[in-house]
C-alpha cells in the first residue's frame with residue numbers, strides 16, 4: 001500500500017480516487033456518518049454523496065471543507081480522516097500542468113497569464 005493510497009471504509013482495500021465516493025448523512029444542521037468508500041460499496045439510499053474525483057480538485061475540495069464549517073458534527077474523526085486522506089491528491093505535484101491550471105482557475109486567474117497583466121480589464 002503506497003503512502004497516499006485511499007482506503008475504503010467499507011472493505012478496507014485501497015481505492016482509486018476515480019472509483020471513490022464520500023458519503024454522509026445530513027439532518028438539518030447536523031451531519032454524521034462520514035465515509036470514503038468504493039462507489040460500489042457506498043450506501044445506496046439516503047446519504048449525501050460526492051465523488052472523490054471531484055473532491056481532489058482544489059476548488060471542489062475547498063468548497064467541501066468550507067461547507068462543513070457551521071455544521072454540527074458529533075463525531076468529526078471520520079471527516080478529519082477523509083480530509084487528510086484527500087489533501088495529498090489535491091496538492092500532488094506529479095501533474096504540474098493540470099494542477100496549475102485547476103489551481104489558477106480555482107482562484108479566478110488564467111493559467112500562464114501573470115496576474116495583473118491582462119490588458120483591457
Ligand SMILES: [Zn+2]
Nearest residue numbers: 008011038041
Ligand atoms: Zn470498498
